[in-house]
Amino acid sequence: MRAPFRSSCPLASTLDIVGDKWSLLIVRDMLLDQKRTFKEFSSSPEGIAPGILSARLKWLESNKLITKRKLPGNRKENIYLLSETGLALAPTMVELIVWGDGNLRERHPEMHSIAESGMAADKSAVIERLQAAYRQLVASLIG
Amino acid sequence: MRAPFRSSCPLASTLDIVGDKWSLLIVRDMLLDQKRTFKEFSSSPEGIAPGILSARLKWLESNKLITKRKLPGNRKENIYLLSETGLALAPTMVELIVWGDGNLRERHPEMHSIAESGMAADKSAVIERLQAAYRQLVASLIG
Numbered sequence: 001m002r003a004p005f006r007s008s009c010p011l012a013s014t015l016d017i018v019g020d021k022w023s024l025l026i027v028r029d030m031l032l033d034q035k036r037t038f039k040e041f042s043s044s045p046e047g048i049a050p051g052i053l054s055a056r057l058k059w060l061e062s063n064k065l066i067t068k069r070k071l072p073g074n075r076k077e078n079i080y081l082l083s084e085t086g087l088a089l090a091p092t093m094v095e096l097i098v099w100g101d102g103n104l105r106e107r108h109p110e111m112h113s114i115a116e117s118g119m120a121a122d123k124s125a126v127i128e129r130l131q132a133a134y135r136q137l138v139a140s141l142i143g
Numbered sequence: 144m145r146a147p148f149r150s151s152c153p154l155a156s157t158l159d160i161v162g163d164k165w166s167l168l169i170v171r172d173m174l175l176d177q178k179r180t181f182k183e184f185s186s187s188p189e190g191i192a193p194g195i196l197s198a199r200l201k202w203l204e205s206n207k208l209i210t211k212r213k214l215p216g217n218r219k220e221n222i223y224l225l226s227e228t229g230l231a232l233a234p235t236m237v238e239l240i241v242w243g244d245g246n247l248r249e250r251h252p253e254m255h256s257i258a259e260s261g262m263a264a265d266k267s268a269v270i271e272r273l274q275a276a277y278r279q280l281v282a283s284l285i286g
Contacts, residue, residue, distance in 0.1 A: 015239065092235065093154060095235040097154045100157035
């Protein structure tokens with residue numbers, strides 16, 4: 001895979017990997033909703049097109065944010081799991097959510113509330129809980 | 144301006160506003176480097192094309208992340224300043240930087256180190272310092 005980096009800036013470099021409109025939504029589906037199949041990602045409310053979803057999954061896999069595998073009991077279907085590199089995006093995800101919640105509600109009143117998530121009060125606790133739950137999911141699936 | 148929101152998810156909604164490859168780099172130029180003119184943004188190492196820069200500045204302004212104005216002593220040149228809504232992206236910016244620093248160095252050894260920024264050790268302190276310095280800049284420019 002060709003090196004995609006525009007500059008030596010770590011922020012620009014991160015955006016070179018996940019700075020499109022879809023990659024972080026796939027990471028969200030995995031981390032927050034524990035989705036893991038192509039069909040599950042396809043059903044998300046933003047309506048990602050199959051071709052884009054397929055390309056983004058390949059991209060995330062080639063950049064080692066996710067892994068693709070099959071489960072022993074089901075040789076037909078691929079599942080996709082976050083790697084530790086992908087899981088390390090949890091703090092970024094939480095900050096993006098908190099910013100949206102705090103700054104877009106007036107223009108977008110239908111936006112879901114984060115009140116019950118505990119994010120506004122204690123981000124670190126939410127991040128740790130999400131990552132722990134995800135690691136538990138991975139362990140339960142692949143041991 | 145048409146409502147750009149794909150879903151009720153706060154993460155997706157944030158990405159609908161700043162989830163392209165350029166918007167957060169312009170916010171970076173403003174917040175970290177205190178750049179404020181079209182010419183200064185154009186000179187950043189990622190080489191943003193003038194047409195894209197112009198479109199992104201209009202977009203960020205229409206979404207109230209930045210303001211455009213002229214300074215009393217210079218009626219020719221526009222300057223662009225972050226609003227409080229834009230400044231509220233500082234925690235997201237820091238997390239994107241920390242993730243890049245921690246996860247991309249092997250593939251991108253030329254990436255700048257964040258060691259001297261203090262970000263890895265104390266993100267909150269860095270965020271507060273950046274925001275305070277920016278507010279001071281704004282006050283010094285427009286009182």
